[in-house]
Amino acid sequence: MIPAVLPTYSRAPLHFVKGEGTWLIEEDGRRFLDLGAGIAVNALGHAHPALVAALTEQAQKVWHLSNLYEIPQQEELARRLVDASFADTCFFTNSGTEACELAVKMARKYWYEKGQPERVEILTFDGAFHGRSSAAIAAAPTEKMVKGFGPLLPGFKVMKWGDWEALEAAVSGTTAAIMIEPVQGEGGIRPIPDADLKALRALCDKTGTLLILDEVQCGIARTGRLFAHEWAGVTPDIMMVAKGIGGGFPLGAVLASEEAASGMVAGTHGSTYGGNPLGCAVGIEVIKHVTDPAFLAEVNRKSALLRQKLEGLVAAHPDVFESVRGLGLMIGLKCRASNADIVKAGYANEVITVPAADNVLRLLPPLTITDDEIAEAITRLDAAATDVEQALAK
Structure with missing residues (x-):
């Protein structure tokens, strides 16, 4: 039987019940770092x-x-x-x-x-x-x-x-x-x-x-x-x-x-x-x-910080990632492994990313993401990349 919601999406089995800034809370209590922001929608994060x-x-x-x-x-x-x-x-x-x-x-x-x-x-x-x-x-x-x-x-x-x-x-x-x-x-x-x-x-x-x-x-x-x-x-x-x-x-x-x-x-x-x-x-x-100049300056500072750390992530996982591209906090990780596999591994490590064409992983975090959250994002992406590497080695 067809579900009540028209099945035009292939949805991840996640049920988020609350959002706080850069975080989404699953109904089982897990806290996911949201680097997708509803596909660049939640510019100021959740529940600003x-x-x-x-x-x-x-x-x-x-x-x-x-x-x-x-x-x-x-x-x-x-x-x-x-x-x-x-x-x-x-x-x-x-x-x-x-x-x-x-x-x-x-x-x-x-x-x-x-x-x-x-x-x-x-x-x-x-x-x-x-x-x-x-x-x-x-x-x-x-x-x-x-x-x-x-x-x-x-x-x-x-x-x-x-x-x-x-x-x-x-x-x-x-x-x-x-x-x-x-x-x-x-x-x-x-x-x-x-x-x-x-x-x-x-x-x-x-x-x-x-x-x-x-x-x-x-x-x-x-x-x-x-x-x-x-x-x-x-x-x-x-x-x-x-x-x-x-x-x-x-x-x-x-x-x-x-x-x-x-x-x-x-x-x-x-x-x-x-x-x-x-x-x-x-x-x-x-x-x-x-439109606040100070806000825009922070977006640029944080984007430079995130990009620098992502370059290190790419270097650490050459079988998973190829390069970093994009502008500001609209960043793409060109992948060697399947971007869909990396998105899925991200879910397992409680970090949300978004796939795109050309085997790219999109990072579109809330513009209000903090430096500590950027560091945590790299930690979780690193764990997801490690999981993908181990799967490829089998």
């Missing part, structure tokens, strides 16, 4: 006091209004995001997938209103992940994402990641936008070099093409800047964010320049729950924390 207070206070006032009315919390969060970024305007969603849908619609509507309705094609890249909606899987059509779900939504062309010459040749009179993650997450923690992101911006400027950045996983201070593209000193026209922005509460957003958003007038898009008072109250607290 400021987020709990914001949610509790707002819950006693009003939860939902719908966007038929002005929502002060939504307006404040939008203003904070606009003031801290390239953007002039913001639309709130409930997820990164919904943000992708709007980003695609916004780019195509822009060209329609400019009298060039033929400009509908979105250029994307292999290894990307933009969500699981019809548009998102067409934008990143790996077999596991699209098999059995055809026909795919037209209007997307997938380019080889890193082949910028081919990309330039592909831009044509029907190209609406280029959509890319500054750091691929699901694709194996692959950052775009700053020089390449600058060249990408220049290509868009030369051809009039809109640049859409997907910062759903790499944004909200994950890389040590509020947004990852800031390291390259460039700005997008449209940007998708989610995950960390709500600190665990379902929240996403599309940020855009006034020009890029010019086609999105009243009635062109909507969301019943997007920008609700509860989510935005939590989001305001998250943004207050992650």
Whole structure:
């Protein structure tokens, strides 16, 4: 018989009942060090006091209004995001997938209103992940994402990641936008070099093409800047964010320049729950924390410390790990052993990691992780690697 919960996930047999900062407590009392943060969602860790207070206070006032009315919390969060970024305007969603849908619609509507309705094609890249909606899987059509779900939504062309010459040749009179993650997450923690992101911006400027950045996983201070593209000193026209922005509460957003958003007038898009008072109250607290220069400096300091210790871990287990890559606290361990086996060994040693493509182990800890917890993470990862080595030797 089919279970009550649709079986679309292969779930680990763990039942977490409580979270405290960087820790998750299993119902049997075991304490797991969480280096996944709900896949980069719990940016401030579990049950952060400021987020709990914001949610509790707002819950006693009003939860939902719908966007038929002005929502002060939504307006404040939008203003904070606009003031801290390239953007002039913001639309709130409930997820990164919904943000992708709007980003695609916004780019195509822009060209329609400019009298060039033929400009509908979105250029994307292999290894990307933009969500699981019809548009998102067409934008990143790996077999596991699209098999059995055809026909795919037209209007997307997938380019080889890193082949910028081919990309330039592909831009044509029907190209609406280029959509890319500054750091691929699901694709194996692959950052775009700053020089390449600058060249990408220049290509868009030369051809009039809109640049859409997907910062759903790499944004909200994950890389040590509020947004990852800031390291390259460039700005997008449209940007998708989610995950960390709500600190665990379902929240996403599309940020855009006034020009890029010019086609999105009243009635062109909507969301019943997007920008609700509860989510935005939590989001305001998250943004207050992650835009603090001292907080960002700590993310960078701790990321350097963790990376240094991980280099030592790789050197100590050359049959298990190959290299360290990534940016900030968005780190990938390229593995020689199966990353799935390492994740499983981590569970046995009470440390949580996340697999990715290219046989990479993702480390996406809460941005509030402490130095002592970093040391403990290395101890537990070392024990997991030793277990994998012993299994390989049998």
